[in-house]
Amino acid sequence: MSTHPEPTADGYPAGVDWITTPITPAFVRGALDTERTERGLLPHRLPASARAQLPDAQIAMAESQPSGVRLAFRTDATTIELDAIRTRVAYRGAPPRPDGVLDLVVDGRLVGQATVDGGDVLTIDLATGARDTQRGPVGTARFSGLADGVKDVELWLPYNDATELVALRTDAPVEVAPEDGRRVWLHHGSSISHGSNAASPTTTWPALAASLGGVSLVNLGLGGSAMLDQFTARAMRDTPADLLSVKVGINLVNGDVMRLRALGPAVDGFLDTIRDGHPTTPLLVLSPILCPIHEDTPGPSAPDPSTFGSGQVAFMATGDPAERASGKLTLAVVRDELARIVARRRADDPHLHLLDGRELYGASDTEDLPLPDRLHPDAATHRRMGERFAQLAFAPDGPFADR
Structure with missing residues (x-):
């Protein structure tokens, strides 16, 4: 289990002979790049070529948040310490967010959890979008x-x-873990795939599904940023993977970023780019999970002012259902278009598959597990979605079956 031993006068647990191991990129799994900063090693989930093209601060923040990223090493240590500098995100006017959790997995089993104190705080004003960063200690x-x-x-x-990874200390030598031979699953999606309100990094729905499916996850779930960007498609094209999936829809609708005329060519272009690097790899397109506020009402979505100060800020759809006639997107429209595109492409691409997101979270689930803020699932819903995805995708006749 995770503990915080009583420190000695110098701040370290008593009775431990520490070995400090430099944290190099070789220890990092689930990231596409790392950056050596003035303070440590920062994992990135998009490569430098993509980061040079990022259009806004939202995706820059999301790709630097290490969903699915872990340090992998082999050791006989009984005590482990990680020094790091976290960047917490706070929203002005909203309740404080929970501390980020680190999960310690030993031989495939979760054995401990901990948090890192100190660190930087990024404060975002939901009304204006203004951002301010206050630096803090390791x-x-x-x-x-x-x-x-x-x-x-x-x-x-x-x-x-x-x-930012600063130092790894143990009471026994550490070496980079050997590759374990598991198939690599590369997944892209929105904040729901990123983690939203999951309990911990190993219980986001993609991480849980990967564990149940016996595969190694690379998670390109990018909060607020699943926009069919070509730099993301190129990153997927160039990343070795045995299994691929793309979850598309909610950010297109709640960001109100395109109309129906643009959606089909954008999806085709995104899939074409991926296929340039992975011509026959199983590729699963996931349509949106159920989100009642946007099923038939276009975006953009916005924080609901009536929920400010309530302890749970919720979102609302600000579009008009009548705007569908002019090509505005809703989740129902996106699902129909994705089904049409995948059906057409499958005539030449038998390794392409479709999964309706409502099979992961649908109308019956809203009764016992409603979306707390009307957009994002909670921890229990992440678990349900991960278990359902594993049952569907990794089944003997599923698109990710190990054949």
């Missing part, structure tokens, strides 16, 4: 009481806090 996550013997360790970073 924090430490501590795990002790681990079982004796050599073990393979994965230290999963918080999905919602950018994390």
Whole structure:
């Protein structure tokens, strides 16, 4: 289990002979790039070529938050410390967000959780979009009481806090974990795939599904930023993977970024780019999960002022259902268009598949697991979605079956 041992006068747990191992990119799994900053090693989920083209601060923030990223090493240590600088996000006028959680997985089993204190705070004004960053000190996550013997360790970073990796300390030598031979699943989606309100990094729905399916996850879920961007498609094209999936829809609608005329060619172009690098890899297109406010009402979505100060800021759709006639998108329209595109493309691409997102979260689920802010699932819904995806995608006759 995770503990915080009583420190000595110098701040370290008593009775531990520390070995400090430099954190190099070789230890990092689930990131497409790393950056050496003045303070540590910062994982990125988009490569430098894509980051040079980022259009706004939202996707820059999202890609630097290490959803699915973990340190992988082999050791017989019983005590582990990670020094890191987190960047917490706070929204002015909204309740404080929970601390980001680190999950310690040993030989495939979750054995501990911890948080990193200190760090930077990025404050965002929901009304104006203004951003302000206050820098803070290095924090430490501590795990002790681990079982004796050599073990393979994965230290999963918080999905919602950018994390600069400063130092790894253990009470026994550490080496980079060998590749385990699992198939690699590369997934792209919105904040729901990024993690939204999951309990921890290993319980976002893609991480849970990957664990149940016995595959290694690379998560390109980018909060607010699943916009069919070509730089994301090129990143997927150039990343080695055995399984591919793209979850499309909610950000197109709640951002009101395109009309129906543009949607079909944009989806085709995104898939064409991926196929340039992965011509026969199983590729699963997921349509949106149910989101009642946008099923038949276009975006954009906006924070609902009536919920300010209530302890739970919720969102509302600001479009008009009548605007569908002029080509504005709703989730129902997007699902129909994705089904049409995939059906047409499958005539020449038998490795392309479609999964209706309502099979992961649909009308019957809104009764017992409503979306707390009307857009994002909670922790229990992430678990339900991950379990359902694993049952559907990794089934013997599913698109991700190990054949």
